[in-house]
Amino acid sequence: MKQHNLLSSISFRLLAFNILIVFFPVASMLFLKTFEEQLLQSLEHALVQQGRITAAALSGGPELTRGNAERLLLRLEKQHDARIRILDREGRVLADSSVLPKGILEPASQARSVSAPDDEGREPSERFLYRMASFPVRLMRNYLLPPAVPIESGDFYQGRERLLGEEVLTALQGRYGAVTRISSGGQRSVTLYSALPIRREAQIIGAVLVSQSTFRILQDLYSVRLDIFKIFLISLLAAVLISILVSLTISRPLKKLSGKAREIFTPRGKLQGRFSTGNRKDEIGELAGALDRLTEKLREHISFIESFASDISHELKNPIASIRSSAEIVADTLGPDNDETGKFLTIIQREASRMERLISAVRDITSIDARMEEEDKEEVDLGVLAGLIVEGFKLRADNKRISFHLKIPEKKITVSAAPHRLTQVFENIINNAVSFTPPEGSVFVRIYQENQQACITVLDEGPGIPEDITDKIFTRFFSSRSNKQDFDGGHAGLGLAIVQAIVRGYSGTVEAVSKKDGGACLTVRLPKSVE
Amino acid sequence: MDDDSSPLIFCVDDEESIRTALTFSLNKAGYRAEAFSNGVEAWSRMRKELPDLAVIDIIMPKMDGLELCRKIRRISETFPIIFLTSKDDEIDRILGLELGADDYLTKPFSMRELLARIKVIFRRIEAYRKDADTGETESSEFIIISGPLKIDTCRFTVTWKGISVALTVTEFRILEALAKDPGRVLNREQIMQAAYPEDLYVSDRSADSHIKRIRKKFLAADPGFSGIEAIYGLGYKFE
Numbered sequence: 169m170k171q172h173n174l175l176s177s178i179s180f181r182l183l184a185f186n187i188l189i190v191f192f193p194v195a196s197m198l199f200l201k202t203f204e205e206q207l208l209q210s211l212e213h214a215l216v217q218q219g220r221i222t223a224a225a226l227s228g229g230p231e232l233t234r235g236n237a238e239r240l241l242l243r244l245e246k247q248h249d250a251r252i253r254i255l256d257r258e259g260r261v262l263a264d265s266s267v268l269p270k271g272i273l274e275p276a277s278q279a280r281s282v283s284a285p286d287d288e289g290r291e292p293s294e295r296f297l298y299r300m301a302s303f304p305v306r307l308m309r310n311y312l313l314p315p316a317v318p319i320e321s322g323d324f325y326q327g328r329e330r331l332l333g334e335e336v337l338t339a340l341q342g343r344y345g346a347v348t349r350i351s352s353g354g355q356r357s358v359t360l361y362s363a364l365p366i367r368r369e370a371q372i373i374g375a376v377l378v379s380q381s382t383f384r385i386l387q388d389l390y391s392v393r394l395d396i397f398k399i400f401l402i403s404l405l406a407a408v409l410i411s412i413l414v415s416l417t418i419s420r421p422l423k424k425l426s427g428k429a430r431e432i433f434t435p436r437g438k439l440q441g442r443f444s445t446g447n448r449k450d451e452i453g454e455l456a457g458a459l460d461r462l463t464e465k466l467r468e469h470i471s472f473i474e475s476f477a478s479d480i481s482h483e484l485k486n487p488i489a490s491i492r493s494s495a496e497i498v499a500d501t502l503g504p505d506n507d508e509t510g511k512f513l514t515i516i517q518r519e520a521s522r523m524e525r526l527i528s529a530v531r532d533i534t535s536i537d538a539r540m541e542e543e544d545k546e547e548v549d550l551g552v553l554a555g556l557i558v559e560g561f562k563l564r565a566d567n568k569r570i571s572f573h574l575k576i577p578e579k580k581i582t583v584s585a586a587p588h589r590l591t592q593v594f595e596n597i598i599n600n601a602v603s604f605t606p607p608e609g610s611v612f613v614r615i616y617q618e619n620q621q622a623c624i625t626v627l628d629e630g631p632g633i634p635e636d637i638t639d640k641i642f643t644r645f646f647s648s649r650s651n652k653q654d655f656d657g658g659h660a661g662l663g664l665a666i667v668q669a670i671v672r673g674y675s676g677t678v679e680a681v682s683k684k685d686g687g688a689c690l691t692v693r694l695p696k697s698v699e
Numbered sequence: 700m701d702d703d704s705s706p707l708i709f710c711v712d713d714e715e716s717i718r719t720a721l722t723f724s725l726n727k728a729g730y731r732a733e734a735f736s737n738g739v740e741a742w743s744r745m746r747k748e749l750p751d752l753a754v755i756d757i758i759m760p761k762m763d764g765l766e767l768c769r770k771i772r773r774i775s776e777t778f779p780i781i782f783l784t785s786k787d788d789e790i791d792r793i794l795g796l797e798l799g800a801d802d803y804l805t806k807p808f809s810m811r812e813l814l815a816r817i818k819v820i821f822r823r824i825e826a827y828r829k830d831a832d833t834g835e836t837e838s839s840e841f842i843i844i845s846g847p848l849k850i851d852t853c854r855f856t857v858t859w860k861g862i863s864v865a866l867t868v869t870e871f872r873i874l875e876a877l878a879k880d881p882g883r884v885l886n887r888e889q890i891m892q893a894a895y896p897e898d899l900y901v902s903d904r905s906a907d908s909h910i911k912r913i914r915k916k917f918l919a920a921d922p923g924f925s926g927i928e929a930i931y932g933l934g935y936k937f938e
Contacts, residue, residue, distance in 0.1 A: 490720060497720055497723060
């Protein structure tokens with residue numbers, strides 16, 4: 169049985185397809201990178217807006233003092249979640265939203281720090297999942313991406329009285345300044361700092377420093393990534409399960425059907441067994457049903473042909489019997505003196521007999537499979553059998569004086585078959601060779617073993633087989649002889665067809681080759697018996 | 700020759716031309732012949748009077764040959780019957796039914812062959828009758844003895860280790876040919892020629908099944924029988 173190529177099997181393709189679908193969430197994970205950038209941009213934008221509002225409020229209001237600044241921040245309390253620091257023109261902090269009296273303003277960042285994106289506070293399994301999923305990304309970051317420009321730590325302003333960071337200096341010069349620093353506390357997030365000048369009548373009186381950690385964005389992204397990865401894992405599992413299920417419900421039954429289709433024909437070309445639908449109501453059940461009906465029709469057809477041949481032969485035998493006995497009676501009545509009439513009566517009888525043989529041969533060939541099934545097989549030594557048959561041919565009085573040459577191997581080659589069938593094979597192919605060999609020519613019979621097969625070749629010295637008919641010579645009633653009556657045995661045109669039917673019945677092959685230097689070579693290959 | 704003392708033979712066949720040929724030939728050979736086209740006709744006549752022999756075709760409308768044979772067997776177990784058949788694989792079936800056919804011929808058969816067989820059967824009956832009447836023992840000139848096998852070519856009877864084996868005429872002739880010359884191999888052609896001496900155009904295809912049947916009959920009499928040996932490729936010999 170031919171092993172299916174893994175890549176071409178339906179099961180494999182289904183699995184591949186399903187897995188491919190599953191990878192779409194992974195692709196969306198990559199898209200998150202863009203999403204993150206957008207989030208950061210809008211975060212910065214919000215920071216700047218808040219800074220502007222604060223700066224605008226201060227520039228138009230009363231004098232920039234610590235009290236005024238704190239009041240303003242308190243008023244803004246509910247409208248911002250960034251840390252806002254108001255600085256005077258020296259960079260000193262006048263007010264800081266994160267250090268306003270407690271109870272008045274709850275710093276948003278601290279409240280959320282309970283669910284930090286760090287390893288603590290997460291289920292260990294989730295941490296493992298995230299690490300597993302991010303492993304390739306980390307690999308890429310570590311080895312593939314160019315080293316990033318080192319950025320300052322968020323501790324930059326820690327403990328300083330005058331906050332003169334780059335962005336503040338820029339703001340105090342009247343421009344917008346922005347800097348990104350790594351968040352303090354060993355977090356993986358960064359903090360965005362934006363500084364905006366506070367102007368009063370073209371004078372820069374101070375600056376507003378707005379800062380916010382990207383921690384929340386990262387946290388959100390983290391949980392989204394984790395969810396996507398979870399979905400991915402579940403879909404992968406589902407894909408595998410679905411593939412197995414599909415394979416069980418589609419591929420396996422289909423495989424079973426095709427196996428059955430191969431088995432249903434015995435080597436003899438007989439139909440054996442049937443397709444079971446297994447009560448399936450789906451398309452496969454339908455296919456099995458259709459195949460079953462098809463084989464049933466074939467079976468009917470084959471048995472029709474067999475019984476037709478049998479009926480025909482039966483029906484034709486009666487008229488032939490009448491012709492024959494009538495001719496005999498006439499011959500007997502006329503007596504031996506009547507030469508002319510006697511000659512024709514002999515022709516009538518001979519031809520009636522030939523017709524009978526042909527009818528029997530046709531019947532034989534159509535029922536050869538059924539008959540062979542009933543016959544007992546024996547271990548037949550091909551060398552011995554060939555020797556006996558060739559001996560028989562030598563003994564036959566033959567006016568053509570053909571010489572026979574037999575070559576058999578020293579090692580015994582046995583074939584499991586009914587001896588008289590093998591005899592039929594030998595006799596028909598040797599007969600065929602004899603009929604084509606010119607007088608005083610030779611016929612060579614050789615027995616040998618090749619690839620665990622027992623081979624019989626019969627070579628004659630005849631004209632060979634024209635290229636265009638090598639396939640046809642095994643066809644029923646095909647004969648290239650100009651005069652069929654040359655052929656002894658009355659099987660004109662059926663001898664080789666019978667050989668083929670028998671050889672196929674034993675799972676063998678028969679082939680005819682024309683030799684370059686003239687002569688036809690028939691080779692029969694039969695499975696050798698195991699010793 | 701158509702006087703009342705000559706044997707009466709019934710021919711039962713649905714083919715008119717075969718009936719004609721049969722009655723003509725039988726009459727010519729000195730027998731009285733009556734022809735019937737089916738089993739029903741033949742049976743209604745036979746109930747009144749059994750002939751000396753019947754030639755019966757197997758496949759016929761209304762009542763086939765086998766049915767007719769069964770009916771005849773109820774009246775007479777030894778009544779000689781020759782079957783005609785156009786299906787040669789039918790022979791095994793007929794014999795399997797053990798209807799006690801004395802012989803059978805497959806169509807198309809040779810009329811001379813049929814007449815020869817009828818003669819053999821009458822001779823067999825005659826020999827039995829003589830035995831019963833006069834108690835005369837078999838004359839040795841017609842006896843072939845080969846080991847435990849004894850063939851009486853006059854009575855057409857065979858015994859193996861003293862047990863009689865009932866053979867049809869075909870089988871008898873084949874056995875006779877083999878036993879006459881123990882050890883000699885006869886090929887299929889020769890075997891069929893021995894079985895059908897009057898038929899010039901007999902095919903050798905059924906030789907194997909005849910041999911098979913002979914063996915089976917001997918095996919029934921003696922399970923250890925191995926007298927007929929197949930020499931594959933060549934034919935058979937008696938040892």
